[in-house]
Amino acid sequence: MVKITIDPLTRIEGHLRIEAQVEGGKVVDAWSSSTMWRGLEVIARDRDPRDIWLLMSRICGV
Amino acid sequence: MSEKPCLKSYSERDVSRREFIKFCSLAAATLALPSSMIPRIAEALEKGKKPVLVWLEFQDCAGDTESTLRAVRPTLAQLVLDIFSLEYHETVMAAAGHQSEKSLADVVKNQKGRYITVVEGAIPLKDGGIYCTIGGRAAVDIAKEVCGNALATIAVGNCAAFGGVAAARPNPTGAVGVQDAVTGITLVNLPGCPMNVENLTATIIHYLTFGSFPAVDSLRRPLFAYGKRIHDNCERRAHFDAGQFVRNWGDEGHRIGWCLYEMGCKGPMAYQNCPTVKWNGGTSWPIQGGHGCIACASPNNWDAAYPFYRRLPNVPGANVQVTADKIGVGIVAATLAGISAHLVGREIKKAVTRRRPSGGKEGKGEEKMNGIQEKKEHPQW
Numbered sequence: 001m002v003k004i005t006i007d008p009l010t011r012i013e014g015h016l017r018i019e020a021q022v023e024g025g026k027v028v029d030a031w032s033s034s035t036m037w038r039g040l041e042v043i044a045r046d047r048d049p050r051d052i053w054l055l056m057s058r059i060c061g062v
Numbered sequence: 063m064s065e066k067p068c069l070k071s072y073s074e075r076d077v078s079r080r081e082f083i084k085f086c087s088l089a090a091a092t093l094a095l096p097s098s099m100i101p102r103i104a105e106a107l108e109k110g111k112k113p114v115l116v117w118l119e120f121q122d123c124a125g126d127t128e129s130t131l132r133a134v135r136p137t138l139a140q141l142v143l144d145i146f147s148l149e150y151h152e153t154v155m156a157a158a159g160h161q162s163e164k165s166l167a168d169v170v171k172n173q174k175g176r177y178i179t180v181v182e183g184a185i186p187l188k189d190g191g192i193y194c195t196i197g198g199r200a201a202v203d204i205a206k207e208v209c210g211n212a213l214a215t216i217a218v219g220n221c222a223a224f225g226g227v228a229a230a231r232p233n234p235t236g237a238v239g240v241q242d243a244v245t246g247i248t249l250v251n252l253p254g255c256p257m258n259v260e261n262l263t264a265t266i267i268h269y270l271t272f273g274s275f276p277a278v279d280s281l282r283r284p285l286f287a288y289g290k291r292i293h294d295n296c297e298r299r300a301h302f303d304a305g306q307f308v309r310n311w312g313d314e315g316h317r318i319g320w321c322l323y324e325m326g327c328k329g330p331m332a333y334q335n336c337p338t339v340k341w342n343g344g345t346s347w348p349i350q351g352g353h354g355c356i357a358c359a360s361p362n363n364w365d366a367a368y369p370f371y372r373r374l375p376n377v378p379g380a381n382v383q384v385t386a387d388k389i390g391v392g393i394v395a396a397t398l399a400g401i402s403a404h405l406v407g408r409e410i411k412k413a414v415t416r417r418r419p420s421g422g423k424e425g426k427g428e429e430k431m432n433g434i435q436e437k438k439e440h441p442q443w
Contacts (some may be wrong), residue, residue, distance in 0.1 A: 005159065006158055006159040007159060007196070007197050007198060008152055008158065008159070008162060008163075008196050008197060009158055009159070010152050010153070010154075010155050010156075010157065010158040010162055011152075011153065011154065011155070011156075011158075012153070013123070013124040013153060014124075015119070015152075015194065015195075015196055035194065035195045035196065036120070036121055036193065036194040036195075037193045037194075037235065038121050038184075038193070038227070038228040038234075038235060038237065039193075039228075039234030039235055040227070042232065042234045043227070043230045043231065043232070043233075043234065043364075047368075047369075048368075048369040048370075048371070050369070050370075050371050051368065051369050051370050051371070054356060054370060055227065055230075055364070058123050058125070058227045058255070059123060060123050060124070061122075061123035061124045061125025061126070061127070061128050061256060062123075062124050062125075062128055
């Protein structure tokens with residue numbers, strides 16, 4: 001049994017880590033983790049609703 | 063530096079001599095250099111050595127990457143990738159995992175003190191920096207190593223420069239800009255949300271041409287790009303002076319392009335060259351598009367310029383009526399507007415200093431920088 005870790009996963013927006021368990025040439029289990037958090041949902045709390053689109057559009061610039 | 067000249071292959075890339083010189087002229091114009099400097103820029107690009115660049119992404123949205131990839135000035139998309147050798151960039155590189163991290167480590171080891179680091183995104187310091195890790199390492203540790211061994215670091219976007227949106231109240235991850243995470247480095251800030259690629263290209267071209275980075279203000283922002291107030295260069299300024307304001311979205315004033323001050327435009331407190339350089343290859347910019355400025359190149363704008371749709375208080379000249387006999391008053395008020403905006407800026411700066419989660423100290427940005435001409439006088443902040 002081999003465990004493969006790919007971190008960072010490139011050519012995507014954001015930060016992603018993939019771990020895969022390989023048995024006999026087949027992936028039998030896999031885990032993905034997003035390795036970055038800014039907490040925009042926390043930042044949005046108690047703000048003027050009219051401003052939220054400006055804030056949330058910063059989730060992804062792609 | 064790579065031994066390869068910057069632009070040996072421009073002709074091989076379907077770029078004519080004429081287009082190449084046009085590109086050099088644009089760079090000179092962005093840097094506010096006289097046209098006599100164009101041949102020197104062209105020579106530096108043709109004969110100079112190509113700098114190695116590594117692009118780090120931390121708490122980002124890849125908006126600055128997109129801004130760079132979307133460069134559409136004539137031939138810029140072709141030329142930008144020729145000006146520097148991009149050795150590491152998560153969003154565009156082919157390698158992944160260990161392979162990509164090895165290429166970064168190789169640059170740090172083999173090009174020590176010679177490469178340029180571009181940082182995009184904020185750096186979280188809370189809880190040991192666990193809110194952003196790459197290859198199992200915290201962003202702050204990567205930044206210290208990679209920026210610490212670089213010739214210079216360019217922080218692109220408001221997040222990398224000042225913490226940006228991630229650092230907005232209540233700053234859940236303790237996010238800061240590069241200047242608050244790594245000390246003792248040569249740093250140029252190119253804030254904006256996103257930064258304008260024209261300014262990044264111009265900064266690099268300045269370095270290639272003169273061997274130094276452009277003069278910066280106390281926030282380490284190049285004066286060529288951040289030396290002038292949006293409000294003073296705004297195409298709608300005449301409407302401000304004449305007291306012609308948009309009062310509601312979609313009203314007649316909005317349709318014919320009157321001043322957006324009453325709708326919360328932060329142009330009077332913002333410094334950037336958007337009105338002249340514009341976006342999308344000089345097509346337009348937010349105010350031309352009919353929306354107010356959100357001061358995206360200012361420190362902590364998500365709190366300091368907030369709420370975005372509330373008008374800035376006390377900018378004299380803003381309530382002058384549109385009668386012929388009062389136009390003279392408008393002109394006087396316009397002169398006063400600059401003075402007042404300075405005061406508004408000072409108040410905001412105080413608020414920023416109070417609110418900064420990292421306990422940012424006043425004048426922190428005024429540290430002496432290696433190899434960077436520093437000009438301390440700046441009208442605001």
